[in-house]
Amino acid sequence: MRVCLAQIKPFLGDTAKNLKLHEEYIEKAVAEKCDVIVFPELSLTGYYLLDYVSDVAMKTDDRMIKKIVALSKDISIVFGFVFEGEDNLFYNVSAYAEKGRLVHLHKKVYLPDYTMFEEARYFAAGKEFSVFETAIGRCGILICEDALHTSSIYILSRMGVQTVFIPSNSPARGVVGDGLEAASIWQTSNKYTASLLTVNLVYVNRVGVEDGVAFWGGSEAYSALGSRKARLPQFEETMGIVELEQEDIRLARIHSPFYRDEKSHILLDYLKGD
Amino acid sequence: MKLDLKLTKQILTTFVKEETEKIGLKSVVLGLSGGIDSALSAAIAVEALGRGRVFGVGLPYKLSSRESMADAELVADALGINLEIADITPFAEPFIESEKDMSKLRIGNVLARMRMVTIFDRSAKHGGIVLGTSNKTELLLGYGTWYGDLASAINPIGDLYKTQVWELSEYLGIPDKVIKKQPTADLWPDQTDEGELGFTYKDVDRLLYEMVDNRRRKPELLKMGFDEDFVQKISERIMRYQFKRKIPVIAKVSQRTIGRDFRYSRDWGY
Numbered sequence: 001m002r003v004c005l006a007q008i009k010p011f012l013g014d015t016a017k018n019l020k021l022h023e024e025y026i027e028k029a030v031a032e033k034c035d036v037i038v039f040p041e042l043s044l045t046g047y048y049l050l051d052y053v054s055d056v057a058m059k060t061d062d063r064m065i066k067k068i069v070a071l072s073k074d075i076s077i078v079f080g081f082v083f084e085g086e087d088n089l090f091y092n093v094s095a096y097a098e099k100g101r102l103v104h105l106h107k108k109v110y111l112p113d114y115t116m117f118e119e120a121r122y123f124a125a126g127k128e129f130s131v132f133e134t135a136i137g138r139c140g141i142l143i144c145e146d147a148l149h150t151s152s153i154y155i156l157s158r159m160g161v162q163t164v165f166i167p168s169n170s171p172a173r174g175v176v177g178d179g180l181e182a183a184s185i186w187q188t189s190n191k192y193t194a195s196l197l198t199v200n201l202v203y204v205n206r207v208g209v210e211d212g213v214a215f216w217g218g219s220e221a222y223s224a225l226g227s228r229k230a231r232l233p234q235f236e237e238t239m240g241i242v243e244l245e246q247e248d249i250r251l252a253r254i255h256s257p258f259y260r261d262e263k264s265h266i267l268l269d270y271l272k273g274d
Numbered sequence: 275m276k277l278d279l280k281l282t283k284q285i286l287t288t289f290v291k292e293e294t295e296k297i298g299l300k301s302v303v304l305g306l307s308g309g310i311d312s313a314l315s316a317a318i319a320v321e322a323l324g325r326g327r328v329f330g331v332g333l334p335y336k337l338s339s340r341e342s343m344a345d346a347e348l349v350a351d352a353l354g355i356n357l358e359i360a361d362i363t364p365f366a367e368p369f370i371e372s373e374k375d376m377s378k379l380r381i382g383n384v385l386a387r388m389r390m391v392t393i394f395d396r397s398a399k400h401g402g403i404v405l406g407t408s409n410k411t412e413l414l415l416g417y418g419t420w421y422g423d424l425a426s427a428i429n430p431i432g433d434l435y436k437t438q439v440w441e442l443s444e445y446l447g448i449p450d451k452v453i454k455k456q457p458t459a460d461l462w463p464d465q466t467d468e469g470e471l472g473f474t475y476k477d478v479d480r481l482l483y484e485m486v487d488n489r490r491r492k493p494e495l496l497k498m499g500f501d502e503d504f505v506q507k508i509s510e511r512i513m514r515y516q517f518k519r520k521i522p523v524i525a526k527v528s529q530r531t532i533g534r535d536f537r538y539s540r541d542w543g544y
Binding site: 011012013014048049050051052172175176177178179180208209210211212214234235 | 275276277278281282284285288289292293296428487535536537538539540541542543544
């Protein structure tokens with residue numbers, strides 16, 4: 001499968017401009033004959049929305065969402081927005097649209113609420129991780145912080161996920177020492193997740209600056225064999241295309257049958273307190 | 275505390291470029307004092323926008339040292355940026371003389387605020403954003419004039435300690451003379467920052483880095499060898515000058531009060 005990593009720079013709270021940005025990138029990815037295009041977390045709205053969350057929130061029948069979903073007749077699309085649920089709660093979500101249909105909506109479960117983050121103040125948390133069937137196999141979405149918790153990757157793995165998408169809004173921080181601390185954590189985690197779960201993994205992080213905070217980009221993809229197949233430059237609005245093979249999942253599971261040998265009852269017994 | 279210099283430069287230039295251009299402006303305006311902080315800020319702006327879009331303003335007062343302005347010119351020449359000299363004496367002097375026996379501190383504050391009036395005026399003239407030049411050490415110690423040199427629209431070096439300012443300045447090729455000279459606000463003759471503060475930047479930065487960035491508490495700091503009085507004095511200073519780092523306190527009456535529960539990013543809509 002041919003995946004387009006759309007490392008965009010959304011405008012803060014300007015959904016109309018961001019929709020246009022999506023359309024441009026989708027058009028380019030279609031021209032490049034990609035099967036799927038992945039946008040960063042909250043790609044339709046930008047990140048530091050604060051009180052603006054409820055104003056830019058959309059339901060799935062919103063004109064903009066319908067428009068992107070309609071564009072998915074030519075290419076599968078992973079994109080992010082603020083979702084207003086039936087319960088009138090607001091969620092940080094990433095959607096998977098395919099063949100003109102909204103296939104899956106993942107609500108971010110782990111809302112960071114420490115140091116520079118205050119997502120839990122503005123968003124309601126999703127309650128579950130799940131997989132969904134697509135033309136490119138069984139997929140799962142983890143939004144940024146979700147992917148840094150072992151519960152999420154464990155559950156997706158046991159559900160038989162084959163490709164994991166991680167849309168992200170990771171800010172540049174920690175320039176003391178060599179390299180960017182935030183980038184180092186993500187690169188380690190992405191490689192680990194792809195290798196240990198033996199799944200293909202696509203991480204797309206945004207770029208741009210909001211209120212002095214720069215998002216570092218550096219989007220990347222790993223094969224199920226744990227090898228890095230792509231890494232986009234840092235701090236630059238750009239797109240990259242990567243080929244990921246289903247066959248790599250098979251090969252990885254022959255070489256490293258961690259997925260086969262996992263014994264979930266050990267975890268279950270532990271959680272039960274036995 | 276050692277920076278990854280290449281990355282730091284990349285983050286700071288991205289910051290200046292985007293925060294300037296996203297609001298529709300093309301250039302930046304900043305006061306060039308002849309010191310290292312303004313030199314570094316200007317150098318970052320040049321990397322971000324190109325030299326033609328950086329406007330430096332030299333703001334001497336009649337008692338300023340001649341060396342300061344000579345160094346400002348040195349920096350402007352080295353970076354190839356526009357430099358305008360705006361002597362603040364003709365309007366600062368009547369103000370200072372209108373009150374008898376103004377203290378050194380008051381005069382210093384008046385000068386810093388006169389300079390800021392001038393810089394903001396030039397920003398309107400050039401259609402440029404005002405670039406702040408206060409570093410993290412000064413901000414934490416409250417060592418600056420509120421609505422004077424602490425005022426700005428965007429600040430590229432406010433998260434760098436003075437020690438890191440020196441380090442990054444070398445990397446960006448700031449003239450050696452400016453890097454090596456004694457830091458001074460030049461508010462009165464022979465003033466030096468370290469003389470006035472009573473400790474060196476190197477010492478206080480080591481302590482601030484452990485206190486602020488690494489969140490070390492007092493017992494740990496003492497174990498690390500920091501002097502108890504010094505730790506106490508700096509802790510109190512950080513607390514005492516918190517007001518300079520915040521918007522004014524607004525009395526809460528309504529459901530939603532600006533800054534407290536009316537909360538939007540400044541870049542809202544950009």
